[in-house]
Amino acid sequence: YKLENKSSQSVDVGALGIPMIFNNILTKRTLNEAYHKCAFYDPYIGRDAGYLQVTRLNGHGPTLILVPEGNTPLEAYKPLRSDKTKRGTTFEGFYEWMVHTKAYAENEWKGVDHWNPPSSITLKPGQTKTYGLKFLLANQIRNIEDTLIKNDRPVAVGLPGYIVPMNQEARLFIKYKHDHQSINIEPAGSLSVKEGKTTKNGWKEYIIHGQQWGRSRLTFTYEDGLKQSINYKVLKPQRQVLSDLGNFLLTKQWFDRKNDVFNRNPAPITYDYFAKKQVTQDRRAWIGGLSDEGGNGSWVATMMKQLIHPDRKEINKIQKFVEGVLNGGIQYNKGDRKFGVRKSMFYYDPDKMPKGTYNPKVHFGGWESWNKKEAYSVGRSYDYTPVAAAYWTLYRLARNYEGLVTERSWQWYLKRACQTVVAMMKYAPHYARFGQMEGTVFVKILRDLKREGWADWSAKYEGLMKKRAAYWKKMKYPFKSEMPWDSTGQEEIYAWCEYFNYSEKAKITIDAVVGYMPTMPHWGYNGNARRYWDFLYAGKLERIERQIHHYGSGLNAIPALSEYRKNPDDYYLLRIGYGGLMGAISNVTQEGFGACAFHAFPETLRIDGYSGDYGPNFLGHVINTGTYVIDHPEFGWLTFGGSQNESNEGIEMKPLESSRSRIYLAPKGLWLTLDAGKFKKIRFDKSLNTIHLTLENLSGHAPNARLRISQPGTEENAINFKPAEKYDMERGAYVIPLKPEGTTVQLQSV
DSSP: OOEEEOOOOEEEEEEEEEEEEEOOOOOOOOOHHHHHHOEEEEEEETTTTTTTEEETOOOOEEEEEEEEEEEEOOOOOEOOTTOOSSSSSOOOOOOEEEEOHHHHHTTTTTTTTOOSSSOEEEOTTOEEOOOOOEEEEESSGGGHHHHHHHHHHHEEEEESSEEEETTTTTEEEEESOOOOEEEESSSSTTTEEEEEOOOOTTTEEEEEOOOOOEEEEEEEEEEEOOOOEEEEEEEEOOOHHHHHHHHHTTTEEEEOOOOOOOOOOOOEEEEETTEEEEEEOOOSGGGGGTTTHHHHHHHHHHHHHHSSSOOOHHHHHHHHHHIIIITTTTBOSSSGGGGGGGOOSOOGHHHHGTTSSSOSOOOOOOOOOOHHHTTTOOOOOHHHHHHHHHHHHHHHHHHHHHOOSSSOOHHOOOOOOOOHHHHHHHHOOHHHTOOOTTTHHHHHHHHHHHHHHOOHHHHHHHHHHHHHHHHHHSSSSOSSSSSSSOSSHHHHHHHOOOOOOHHHHHHHHHHHHHHHOOOOOOOOTTOOOOOSSSSSHHOSSOOOOOEEOHHHHHHHHHHHHHHHHHHHHHHHHHHHHHHHHHHHHHHHTTOOOOOEEEEETTTSSSSSSBOOTTTHHHHHHHHTOOOEEEEEETTTTEEEEEEEEEEESEEEEEOSSSSSSSSEEEEEEEEEEESOOOEEEEETTTSEEEEEEEOOOOOOSSEEEEEEEOOOSGGGGGEEEESSSSSEETTTEEEEEEOOOOEEEEEOOO
């Protein structure tokens, strides 16, 4: 594209965009058509090193890559609002590759913290400026970076990613034909950067530490003048993030209004972060109604936090919620709808409610303002998953710890979890045909039923789930919900296909996840599964918009990392999975508020004001988080989620991620998990013949650790390790008595 100033005066070009038009219109297409004809595209908003990747919905190659030709930086990524194509659940909209943005930054986007510094140019009389884009093809998504390197583009690989807790070290590897001239950090001091080694194939290593909470931009200026920006997000240590979140949910979001006419007290309820108040009423009934994703998100997050970071005082409050609101309120506990789950506790039915019940400032009306009959219906399957997850969490706490759960027995919670899933099949068969967000929990419930030896319960349960999986097996692409296309059902579909050994369908599912879950040098897009309509249903700012780390990130990280553990050489899966895993906690504020997602449009670039449907995102993080130790063929030994010290004798690693109860040793495909207790550190020689596990000291609620050993990364899941010392076995786990001074367990190969 050539801009020529034919006038006699200088002309300022304050904004310049190139429309990016690809076939992402799913409207009036079957899923089969969409998966073969349509594409999604995502930007690396990295200035001169920026690019756009265009991927097929089915995740197969070839993949199209657009890169700058000449001086055409990708400075921002703007929705193309001049296009009149109707946006909605089947069309996200088109975008513009923004080369210059200063005019917008001074006007429509004023006051926003931009991904890159806004620029403009001035054309003198007779002057011409040329811009261009170059089209490249990668034979598959996993080879995008190789294709960029072959075309002399600068490539950055951040491991474990671009979301950096302050107590963890991150590595950045850069491959480019020119050395860097300078490195700039904004805000100053927000990151520390130290140069490391150069690998055998010329990758330059940089060691990154987060110093200041919040967004940070790292800009490399190379010797040829090219500028590359990499956007990071710095967090508190992960355990502190969980503590802050739990405290916020059970103080600021704890709704305990006496005589609430909708019987919602006590409960963690939706919160408006910008207004600093609880959201008890909204036009969308479910948001203040404690059910559906947009309303149950707060109590789901509260519940799941306890699974890996239990706190007795918080659990006492949670039990009051379960006894006072969940059991008999959100979920029927008697009558002809027993175990059915209501769509909402709140409803709009002014003729049946006392005068003054409804806030006159809320604009009720439309299909979202459910009346009592609609709110109390039990036909929405998606509302059953969080209820089952809540009971399953309390079962695990009651079964594996002492004195944390006091209201009911572990047997009661496990039975109720099972009964909830069975009720879903009875009351909500239509939507139950689809994969459910958080549905991985259904598989975990079945495994625990079997471990407890409840043969009759597990047989009925498994039979119902197999009917669903058999239905998915028959379909080429079963990835929908009540929406024509969706990116959340893949999580449960993968889990059951793996369980029932439907390997072909599991692979199709993983391919689809790879198709919409990119890895790129930007905290917002790395591991960010595609979601674009949920601000309409759970956000404060309602619009169709590419969402940054909505619950698709946390949920789709589950199949990505599960598949990686089976294929420990597929580092691409590890990168997108870990990116999504960390993305799930990236929008938790310093105070502990968990936002439903981050707004990607350049006039906003901040979290949404509502907590909304954050819960499923956090659930994905909690049941999936772990520490991954790899020996990369190019980058060497690396730890995702921990610190490591490497010596000639071996590796010592300390887990620093949220749970500290799951460790994957990739060279042996070895997955170590604790039902109770925490890992303190792990030592092993580089051949991994001998492994020493140090467990945290004895605590009041966990006198014993319960260790599980599996090797999904070995042929037929053969287990080649066991403890050197003999321990009792309980439900398939080694029971290890914990000592006040610490406990060490040696694993040896067999």
